[in-house]
Structures are given as structure tokens and as C-alpha cells.
Amino acid sequence: MTTLVLDNGAYTAKIGYSHEKVSVIPNCQFRSKTSRLKTFTASQLDEIKDPSGLFYILPFQKGYLVNWDVQRKVWDHLFGKEMFKVDFADTSIVITEPYFNFTSIQESMNEILFEEYQFQAALRINAGSLSAHRYFQENSSELCCIVVDSGFSFTHIVPYCRGKKMKDGICRLNVGGKLLTNHLKEIISYRQLHVMDETYVINQVKEDVCYVSQDFYKDMDIAQLKGEENTVMRDYVLPDFSAIKKGFCKPREEMNFTGKYKTGEQILRLNNERFAVPEMLFHPSDIGIQEMGIPEALVNSVHNLPEEMQPHFFKNIVLTGGNTLFPGFRDRVYKDVRSLTPTDFDVSVVQPQNPICYSWEGGKLLSENPDFDEMVVTREDYEENGHFICEEKFDI
Amino acid sequence: MVEKKIAVRSQEANQRRVLDRATRQRRLTRQLEALEKDNFQDDPHASLPQLAKRLPQFDESNESSKKRKKTRGDHFKQRFRKNFQALLEEENLSVSEGPNYLSACAEPSKLPQRHFCAVCGFPSNYTCVSCGARYCCVRCLGTHHETRCLKWTV
Ligand SMILES: Nc1ncnc2c1ncn2[C@@H]1O[C@H](COP(=O)(O)OP(=O)(O)OP(=O)(O)O)[C@@H](O)[C@H]1O
Ligand SMILES: [Mg+2]
Ligand SMILES: [Zn+2]
Ligand SMILES: [Zn+2]
Numbered sequence A: 001m002t003t004l005v006l007d008n009g010a011y012t013a014k015i016g017y018s019h020e021k022v023s024v025i026p027n028c029q030f031r032s033k034t035s036r037l038k039t040f041t042a043s044q045l046d047e048i049k050d051p052s053g054l055f056y057i058l059p060f061q062k063g064y065l066v067n068w069d070v071q072r073k074v075w076d077h078l079f080g081k082e083m084f085k086v087d088f089a090d091t092s093i094v095i096t097e098p099y100f101n102f103t104s105i106q107e108s109m110n111e112i113l114f115e116e117y118q119f120q121a122a123l124r125i126n127a128g129s130l131s132a133h134r135y136f137q138e139n140s141s142e143l144c145c146i147v148v149d150s151g152f153s154f155t156h157i158v159p160y161c162r163g164k165k166m167k168d169g170i171c172r173l174n175v176g177g178k179l180l181t182n183h184l185k186e187i188i189s190y191r192q193l194h195v196m197d198e199t200y201v202i203n204q205v206k207e208d209v210c211y212v213s214q215d216f217y218k219d220m221d222i223a224q225l226k227g228e229e230n231t232v233m234r235d236y237v238l239p240d241f242s243a244i245k246k247g248f249c250k251p252r253e254e255m256n257f258t259g260k261y262k263t264g265e266q267i268l269r270l271n272n273e274r275f276a277v278p279e280m281l282f283h284p285s286d287i288g289i290q291e292m293g294i295p296e297a298l299v300n301s302v303h304n305l306p307e308e309m310q311p312h313f314f315k316n317i318v319l320t321g322g323n324t325l326f327p328g329f330r331d332r333v334y335k336d337v338r339s340l341t342p343t344d345f346d347v348s349v350v351q352p353q354n355p356i357c358y359s360w361e362g363g364k365l366l367s368e369n370p371d372f373d374e375m376v377v378t379r380e381d382y383e384e385n386g387h388f389i390c391e392e393k394f395d396i
Numbered sequence B: 001m002v003e004k005k006i007a008v009r010s011q012e013a014n015q016r017r018v019l020d021r022a023t024r025q026r027r028l029t030r031q032l033e034a035l036e037k038d039n040f041q042d043d044p045h046a047s048l049p050q051l052a053k054r055l056p057q058f059d060e061s062n063e064s065s066k067k068r069k070k071t072r073g074d075h076f077k078q079r080f081r082k083n084f085q086a087l088l089e090e091e092n093l094s095v096s097e098g099p100n101y102l103s104a105c106a107e108p109s110k111l112p113q114r115h116f117c118a119v120c121g122f123p124s125n126y127t128c129v130s131c132g133a134r135y136c137c138v139r140c141l142g143t144h145h146e147t148r149c150l151k152w153t154v
Helices: A041-047 A068-079 A104-117 A127-138 A177-191 A201-209 A216-223 A294-303 A307-316 A329-340 A359-368 A378-385 A388-391 B001-016 B020-035 B048-052 B061-065 B072-080 B084-091 B138-147
Strands: A002-008 A012-018 A023-028 A029-031 A055-058 A091-097 A122-126 A144-150 A155-161 A172-173 A234-237 A267-270 A317-320
Touching: A002 A359, A012 A068, A012 A104, A012 A359, A023 A041, A023 A216, A023 A307, A029 A068, A041 A068, A068 A104, A091 A104, A091 A127, A104 A122, A104 A388, A104 B084, A122 A127, A127 A144, A127 A317, A127 A359, A144 A294, A144 A307, A155 A294, A155 A307, A172 A294, A177 A201, A201 A234, A201 A267, A294 A307, A294 A329, A294 B072, A317 A359, A378 A388, A388 B061
Parallel strands: A002 A091, A091 A122, A144 A317
Antiparallel strands: A002 A012, A012 A023, A029 A055, A144 A155, A155 A172, A234 A267
């Protein structure tokens, strides 16, 4: 009997057997300008030599699974002979779902897992709960933690106490990596070069050059300086997917402040965009989304919890999800939370080694837990009791 | 003299239409919705006119499935071909108790609103009279008038 752990994110699936290592694979399909007849699924992205103008077909909308056609194609690919060669009759699955997942999505999930793929047993759970599990395993003396999961679709802030999710404290910001990339595309297209069709390329630009500012207005001042003094400015060499396979920043010493290069590559000049884009996570209202930013929402969420627990949450802030990889993210969360909390509270913000796979690792640990067999629903259970038993056992 | 000045000013003001609040809000909503889009370009398949007709399309309709044997997949398709908005409405959250998708949304910030130039992104102190966009200097205002301001149809 083996267990497959699948953190089924809206951008990437984090997948692997619990006794093996994790793989991170696009959870979507693609179409390319160069082979217009073909639809590429998940890891087949690697077959596309020229991903400029790459067209995305995503199973998720606003973080919720709505396009089952696409999701099943991706899962067929992941579970099938090309990748994990799952022997369903002998495999349990741990699979993640978003907080407050809609009832009908939960039911189709049960049907697909048990009736279509026929997994032997399943545990459906929130990715944040797996992260919390991992955190409590590593920090067994801690009673509480608050998980920040900032992924593709949105950002959740979720308090956990002794392994239990505290539903009243869950807070969602409608800001995630997708919005950041689209916003960056939009401002670059307005200010210098039309890139609205280049999601793939600009997403890479975002991951390569954006950072979280520690002093926003100071960085704004620096970005307004001319020449050498402007230490924020970067020139990014765009890939042409022949000579230049991957974009990169011109090294500082090769930078030409007039912006003119003889070499003829296509250059994007990035200045305040570098930190103004990730700033949306800290001040969504900057672009008209009237919601608190992460630190303010986190402090607000803790203040709504029982008073005696509050110090424990501030001491155990855990950052997960792809956006937390922006340089400066952790320090800024610390700085802002610190300034919003009374000085007699300790504040500690933990960024795991691999914040994207942290919840997958939690799933792996959970599957090795002695209680695991109690937590799953077996196919037999399901066949006998239907959705009811899943509703009873799973805490989504 | 004084009279003349006023005349000139009001003429200038008349030249530029002023958008009302509802229109400004609609514009903002549309901008925010655009940030949720998966793609801005057309599906490469769609630009193959004859082929597109013969090949099964991604958004395959019921027509073609009639011909095929009904599989489980078709069943799922019928039952769960709902978009986010439809699913959200189906949940009927306005009458449900306890924390849910709607109640979990972050509250508006208590911190003061910050303002940035709609053209260059630097902090801004001025507001465009016509559309309410922010700008930081005469040059950016010029660009704004030429490129966006009233040119975006709503
Ligand atoms: N090094 C990086 N710097 C900045 N952003 C990054 C980095 N690596 C990944 N991201 C962004 O993180 C996002 C994906 O994060 P993650 O894998 O946590 O999301 P997901 O689990 O697929 O989505 P969700 O949890 O919303 O369903 C993408 O938008 C990606 O661009
Ligand atoms: Mg995720
Ligand atoms: Zn400006
Ligand atoms: Zn204007």
C-alpha cells in the first residue's frame, strides 16, 4: 500500500509518493503559436521550444476548481504511465482543496477519486492544514501557529491551535501571483512594450526581478534618481527562445544608463515596478482592491481570537506559497507585524526552506502518522455511505 | 481682464467631459476584472478557420458528445460545467451561518489610501479632473490625456 500526496494548486501540482521526493508540475494545459493543433498537458510544457505568446488553459477560476475537463486531462497525465504510474487499487491519495471549497466541487471530487480513478482511500484536506501539521511536528512545544499561504489565486491567513483549524480566524486577500503577473504585464505594456500576450515571459520577469521593499517611499526616491545613483533600476534581457533561452538581468557593471545597447537584444527596463508590484500583497488598496494587506490582515485576524492565545500566534507565523519567495518578503512581514503589535509580544516569522512544497511535506509526514488510517475514507466506506461519510471525516 | 480669464478657463473646462462616480467605479471594476484573466490573446486554435470546424474544440458542446458513447466524463461535464459565479450563487452563502467564503474576505484597510501616478507609478499629488486618475506632473498628465483619460470607452 502506497500513498500519493498531491497539493493540487491552481498554478502547480506538488505531487509525489510519500516515500519519494516531490515534483512541481504545471496544473494546466497550454497551446503554442508554433504548433497550433496540439494541446500540451502539464509537464509537456517542456516540449514547447518557443513559449512566447503561450496560451493557458487553467482548471481553476479564482482559486476554485471549475474546469473538470482540463483537470482530468492533467490528472490522467500525472497518474498515468508518463508519470506516476499509479496502481489505484493499492494507493491512497492525500489531496488538497481550497478553504471553504464549494459543496458541489467537494462532491465531484469524491466521485472522481473513488468512482473514476478508484483510489483505495482518500484524504481531502486544505494545504494550510498540512503546513500546520508539519510545523507542529517540528515545533512540538508550540500550541498555535498562523499559516500564511500566498499562492497563485489568492492569499489565506489561517490560525491553527493544537492542530485544529480555527475557522473564525480565516482571512482571504484576493491577491495572488496571477494578479501580480497580470498587473506587471499591464504596466509594462502601458509604459514601454506591448506584452499583454506574454504571460509566461513576464511571469518569469516577475520572479527574476521583483522584490519586497523594506522602506517603500525610500525606494521610490531612489528609483527617481538618475544614472548610477539609481540602485533600483535593472535592465532585463528578454529571451528570444533561440540564442537567448531564458531572460536575465544585465549585470550592474554592464548596464548602460542611457538604455541603449549595441548588442541588439530586446531589453525591458524595470524601475519602480520591481517593488511596486509585490507591494500589492501589502497594500492591495494601491490598485483599488479595498482589502487589508497581509500584515494588517494577520494582526486583525489574531485580534479576533481568544486573548490568551494571541501571543502564541504572533510567535509562530509561518510563510508558505510561491509569493513568499520574493526577496524581502519575510523581513517585511516581520517589520510590519512588529510595528502593529504591542512591544511586550514576541513576534517570530518563519520562512521554510521550500515554501512552495511545505504543505506537500506536511502531507508526507501526515501519511506516516499513526492516526492516518483513521483520517482517510476508504473506497468501501464511500461505496457504502456516499458523500455523507466524506463530509463527516474531512474538514475542508 | 478678469472677466476674460474666467471665460477662458470655463471654456477649457467645458472641453473636457467629467466622468461621474458610477462611470469611474465601472472603469475600476473592469480594470480589476482584467487582472483575473487567463489570457489576453485569442486561442491559437481559433485562428485556424477550417480546421477549427473539424477538430474537436476545447469547449466541446453537447452536439458532438451525442455521437459518442456517453462516458462518465460527459456526466461530470453536464453536471459541473459551472463557472465560479454560478457555483458561488449556488452555495447560498448570504443565508448561511458561520464563517464562509464571503465572510472570510479581508476587511478594508484602516491605513490611509496611498496615491500613485497612473502613468509612471511614482507617488502623486494631483487628480485628473475628468476621470479621477492620479498624476504626478504636467508631463504625465499630458500622456494621460493623450492615451487614456477619456479615451477608454466604458
Ligand atoms: N521565486 C519566486 N518569486 C516570486 N514569485 C514566485 C516565485 N516562485 C513562484 N512564484 C509565484 O508563486 C505562484 C505559485 O505559488 P504556489 O505554487 O504556492 O501556488 P498554487 O499552490 O499553485 O496556487 P493556489 O494555492 O492559489 O491554488 C505563481 O504565481 C508564481 O509566479
Ligand atoms: Mg497552493
Ligand atoms: Zn507620473
Ligand atoms: Zn483623466
